[in-house]
Amino acid sequence: MSKKSRSYLTVLIVFLIAASLWYLYPSIKLWSMSDSDKQALKTTEPQDLISLEKKALKLGLDLKGGMHVVLQVDQSKVKEDERKDAVDRALEIIRNRVDQFGVTEPLIVKQGNDRVVVELPGLQDVERAQALIGQTAQLEFKLLESDENTKTILKKIDEVLAQKKETPFKEEKPETSKVKETEEKKKIAQDLFGKEKPESTSDTTDTSTFLGEEEEEADREKPFTSLLENPGGYYFEVLIEDKPKVDLLLNDPKVKEVMPPDNEFAWATRTEVIQGAEYQKLYLVKKPMEFSGKYLLDATPQYDQYHKPEVRFTLTKEGGRRFARLTGANVGKPLAIILDGRVVSAPTIQSKIRDTGVITMGGAAIFEEAVDLAIVLRAGALPAPVKIIENRVIGPSLGQDSIRKGTLSGIIGFCAVLLFMVIYYKLSGLIADFALCLNLLFLMAAMSALHATLTMPGIAGILLTAGMSVDANVLIFERIREEMRSGKTIRAAIDAGYKRAMSAIIDSNLTTILTAVVLFQFGTGPIKGFAVTLSLGIAISLFTAVVITRVIFELRKEYTTLSI
Amino acid sequence: MLELLKKTNIDFMGKRKYAFIFSGIMVILGIAAFIAIFLGKADLGIDFTGGTVLQGYFEKEVTIGELRAAMSRNGYDASIQSLHRELPHYFLIRVKSTTDDVTKIAEDLLGILEKEFPGNKYHKDSVDGIGPAVGKTLQRQARLAVLLAAAGMLIYIWIRFDFRFGVAATVATFHDVFVVLAIFFILHKEITLLVVSGLLTLVGYSINDKVVVFDRVRENLRLFRKRGDFITTLNISINEVLSRTLITGITVLFSLLVIIFIGGEVVHDFALALFLGIIIGTYSSIYIASPIVLEWEKRAPKRFK
Numbered sequence: 001m002s003k004k005s006r007s008y009l010t011v012l013i014v015f016l017i018a019a020s021l022w023y024l025y026p027s028i029k030l031w032s033m034s035d036s037d038k039q040a041l042k043t044t045e046p047q048d049l050i051s052l053e054k055k056a057l058k059l060g061l062d063l064k065g066g067m068h069v070v071l072q073v074d075q076s077k078v079k080e081d082e083r084k085d086a087v088d089r090a091l092e093i094i095r096n097r098v099d100q101f102g103v104t105e106p107l108i109v110k111q112g113n114d115r116v117v118v119e120l121p122g123l124q125d126v127e128r129a130q131a132l133i134g135q136t137a138q139l140e141f142k143l144l145e146s147d148e149n150t151k152t153i154l155k156k157i158d159e160v161l162a163q164k165k166e167t168p169f170k171e172e173k174p175e176t177s178k179v180k181e182t183e184e185k186k187k188i189a190q191d192l193f194g195k196e197k198p199e200s201t202s203d204t205t206d207t208s209t210f211l212g213e214e215e216e217e218a219d220r221e222k223p224f225t226s227l228l229e230n231p232g233g234y235y236f237e238v239l240i241e242d243k244p245k246v247d248l249l250l251n252d253p254k255v256k257e258v259m260p261p262d263n264e265f266a267w268a269t270r271t272e273v274i275q276g277a278e279y280q281k282l283y284l285v286k287k288p289m290e291f292s293g294k295y296l297l298d299a300t301p302q303y304d305q306y307h308k309p310e311v312r313f314t315l316t317k318e319g320g321r322r323f324a325r326l327t328g329a330n331v332g333k334p335l336a337i338i339l340d341g342r343v344v345s346a347p348t349i350q351s352k353i354r355d356t357g358v359i360t361m362g363g364a365a366i367f368e369e370a371v372d373l374a375i376v377l378r379a380g381a382l383p384a385p386v387k388i389i390e391n392r393v394i395g396p397s398l399g400q401d402s403i404r405k406g407t408l409s410g411i412i413g414f415c416a417v418l419l420f421m422v423i424y425y426k427l428s429g430l431i432a433d434f435a436l437c438l439n440l441l442f443l444m445a446a447m448s449a450l451h452a453t454l455t456m457p458g459i460a461g462i463l464l465t466a467g468m469s470v471d472a473n474v475l476i477f478e479r480i481r482e483e484m485r486s487g488k489t490i491r492a493a494i495d496a497g498y499k500r501a502m503s504a505i506i507d508s509n510l511t512t513i514l515t516a517v518v519l520f521q522f523g524t525g526p527i528k529g530f531a532v533t534l535s536l537g538i539a540i541s542l543f544t545a546v547v548i549t550r551v552i553f554e555l556r557k558e559y560t561t562l563s564i
Numbered sequence: 565m566l567e568l569l570k571k572t573n574i575d576f577m578g579k580r581k582y583a584f585i586f587s588g589i590m591v592i593l594g595i596a597a598f599i600a601i602f603l604g605k606a607d608l609g610i611d612f613t614g615g616t617v618l619q620g621y622f623e624k625e626v627t628i629g630e631l632r633a634a635m636s637r638n639g640y641d642a643s644i645q646s647l648h649r650e651l652p653h654y655f656l657i658r659v660k661s662t663t664d665d666v667t668k669i670a671e672d673l674l675g676i677l678e679k680e681f682p683g684n685k686y687h688k689d690s691v692d693g694i695g696p697a698v699g700k701t702l703q704r705q706a707r708l709a710v711l712l713a714a715a716g717m718l719i720y721i722w723i724r725f726d727f728r729f730g731v732a733a734t735v736a737t738f739h740d741v742f743v744v745l746a747i748f749f750i751l752h753k754e755i756t757l758l759v760v761s762g763l764l765t766l767v768g769y770s771i772n773d774k775v776v777v778f779d780r781v782r783e784n785l786r787l788f789r790k791r792g793d794f795i796t797t798l799n800i801s802i803n804e805v806l807s808r809t810l811i812t813g814i815t816v817l818f819s820l821l822v823i824i825f826i827g828g829e830v831v832h833d834f835a836l837a838l839f840l841g842i843i844i845g846t847y848s849s850i851y852i853a854s855p856i857v858l859e860w861e862k863r864a865p866k867r868f869k
Contacts, residue, residue, distance in 0.1 A: 062830060070695075070698060072664070072695075072697065112701070130667060387664060387665065388665075388666055388667045388693075389664045389666060389694075389695035389697055389698050390666060390693065390694050390695055390698045391666045391667055391670065391691060391692075391693035391694075392690070392691065392692045392693065392694075393688075393690055393691040393692075394689075394690045395619075395620075395688065395689035395690050397651075397689055398619060398689045398690050401828065402828055402830060405826055405827055405828035406827065406828070408826055409822045409823050409825075409826045409827040412822045412826070413818065413819035413822040413823065414819075416818050416819070416822065417815050417818065417819060420814075420815055420818070423566065424566050424568075424811070425566075426566075456827075456828070456830045456831055457758065457761070457830075457831060457834065459831075460823055460827070460831050460834060460835065463819045463820075463822075463823065464765065464769075464816070464819070464838075466819065467812070467815055467816035467819050468772075468816075470812070470815050471772075471808075471812040471815075471816075474808050474811050474812050474815075475776065475808055475812075478805075478807055478808040478811075481565065482804070485571075500783070503779055504775065504776045504779040504780070507720075507724055507772075507775045507776075507779060508771075508772035508773075508775050508776055509772075510720065511717060511720055511721075511768060511771045511772050511775060512768040512769065512771075512772055514713070514716045514717065514720065514768070515713050515716075515717075515764055515765065515767050515768030515771075516768065518709050518712045518713045518716065518764065519709065519761060519764050519765070521709070521712075522705040522706065522708060522709035522712075527757065527758070527761045530761060530765075534765070564565065
């Protein structure tokens with residue numbers, strides 16, 4: 001090694017160390033922050049935290065927690081020539097939905113011909129995400145059944161069920177009385193605060209409750225309606241515990257017989273908590289689809305002048321014409337927005353709507369609900385149904401556990417290797433250790449710079465890299481020892497050691513990189529992480545274990561003894 | 565100078581018959597395990613078969629037996645594993661499935677837990693649901709990866725060394741994979757995606773180990789061209805690189821041992837496969853790879869350049 005190339009290399013090494021530290025600085029800063037620090041920064045300088053998170057080394061789902069979902073687009077119902085398009089549109093729609101979650105760095109990619117992979121790192125609200133992503137059915141608008149007809153239908157259902165003279169709910173009396181109890185409380189609350197009900201701004205009209213005057217003996221005569229509560233409007237509220245019973249009754253063949261062919265019951269998409277009890281709304285809708293989601297152009301959530309959330313939507317030209325006809329003929333009636341057979345919302349038509357309209361949310365609604373409704377409206381219907389065929393959710397606590405175990409095993413393994421080298425090869429071992437530490441530094445920095453993701457198998461890959469890097473030095477040092485034994489001068493032994501060990505080092509590293517590449521090709525998430533750290537690490541180790549150690553050995557001109 | 569081994573002069577080649585017998589038995593077992601995997605008889609992980617795994621903890625004490633009974637009452641043949649976490653009553657519940665609707669299975673399982681253990685809430689930590697269709701894809705990819713890796717190695721060594729060395733190194737490497745498979749089969753260990761990745765990593769490490777030995781053989785063949793026979797050259801070469809082979813093996817094994825003991829469940833079997841593989845790989849570098857070249861040379865002599 002000439003003096004000139006040595007000084008060039010020294011400059012290069014110093015530069016690389018500086019660059020690595022620069023790339024790693026955001027990670028170090030972010031990781032050294034406590035949760036409360038982060039929270040503080042989030043409130044004062046949210047932009048800073050976001051940019052810090054963007055620049056820091058990314059942690060995989062297995063370390064950070066989050067969700068990994070693979071969706072299959074069912075193309076059997078799509079025409080041949082629309083198949084490719086169907087997957088692309090599904091991808092776009094899913095991306096559109098996911099983007100609105102505000103998850104940092106979501107991953108949405110097509111896999112094969114008919115699959116879409118969605119990865120949402122650090123996501124907490126998994127159920128909400130799954131519901132939004134997996135939504136498959138058409139978006140439909142249907143009218144609700146009128147008050148009068150509803151009463152008749154409910155009466156008929158009660159009659160046939162009472163006729164069956166079955167008393168399957170006798171034993172579950174305590175639960176039914178709970179309904180009554182909450183009802184009682186509600187009545188008291190109503191008395192206290194007057195007739196106004198806070199959640200009845202847009203989607204309710206004032207009707208008397210069906211159950212209002214019913215007394216305890218109703219259970220027998222009214223096996224169905226006794227399970228329903230009607231706080232006024234075109235829907236009933238069902239205690240979440242009673243939902244299976246209601247479903248069972250609705251599936252009863254006798255009940256099906258008396259149901260008018262044009263009507264069906266539909267549950268609301270989500271449950272709600274009213275005075276400590278969890279309810280789900282049940283609607284009686286008219287079967288014919290009045291309007292389809294395909295006519296929707298856009299929908300955005302916003303606040304009205306009273307700072308209540310609402311959703312503004314725009315329709316296509318044809319949609320506007322159809323909607324005007326529909327709304328014009330049904331002013332004052334509620335129109336259910338139905339997705340996947342479940343009612344998302346049932347706002348009342350206030351006036352004739354043409355191209356643009358506004359859906360006001362209930363007074364108790366939070367802005368998030370408007371956001372979700374807008375997402376549903378905007379994304380409309382997926383062109384082809386999608387099915388979740390792979391679903392992995394890693395809780396944050398499990399991720400924490402993995403981080404701890406990963407770091408701990410990493411540090412112990414790493415220190416053991418360092419210690420071994422110093423004991424076995426003395427000062428030369430220390431040089432190899434220095435190279436190994438630089439290897440780790442460069443590897444982490446390279447991963448930050450390439451926006452790679454660190455996973456648990458990735459940590460295993462780093463450890464294996466350390467092993468490989470040490471192997472290169474072992475090969476060199478053993479060779480130097482051999483050359484010294486054969487009577488060469490130390491200087492000559494070092495030269496020969498490096499020269500002769502090279503072919504074995506290059507061959508062995510290239511073959512390992514070859515497997516890493518294969519692993520990368522075939523692997524999914526975590527395995528890819530392993531392949532990335534392994535191949536990057538080995539490439540870097542060629543530089544650190546061979547070039548850097550050589551430069552250090554070259555620092556001394558003459559060797560009379562060598563600590564090896 | 566601290567030395568693990570003084571200059572050795574062991575007749576490795578002389579013991580090749582015993583090595584061939586031992587390895588032959590292990591490889592036959594490994595191939596049996598391999599066939600069992602293909603026939604679906606072996607314990608394949610849900611990555612390959614499709615299924616759902618729940619991880620989480622109960623608030624109050626529950627035994628594995630109770631959990632299993634509760635699952636089977638509801639028509640699920642579940643395998644339950646108790647995990648050691650700082651949280652008490654931590655369980656891993658695993659069911660294999662044939663339906664692609666993975667969200668439904670997870671909901672089902674959670675529903676069953678809620679119903680069967682009222683008043684003792686199960687807090688789920690993670691859910692892994694894989695549909696059989698995904699499993700099939702992964703199986704196909706795993707097979708392809710093994711073949712690609714093997715072909716890549718063979719071609720690389722063929723170019724860098726010689727066809728015979730290439731075949732010997734590839735055969736010895738496959739031997740390592742089969743022996744680890746045999747051990748996993750005997751231990752009733754599940755073959756998961758991570759275990760397959762561990763085996764692929766082993767392929768990389770193992771071939772690397774053989775290359776180092778062959779590299780020295782190649783060098784010595786040049787040196788001893790005029791004198792000495794092939795068998796002596798092989799023995800000398802192996803003795804010369806022996807301390808490197810052992811030191812590298814030991815350092816890597818040490819790292820893996822740490823991962824096995826404190827790395828957690830995610831990487832445990834991966835590290836175990838690699839740990840076993842490196843022991844076997846070191847053995848086969850010495851006792852299998854070179855003897856294959858030797859036997860070949862004896863049957864069809866060819867002057868190595």
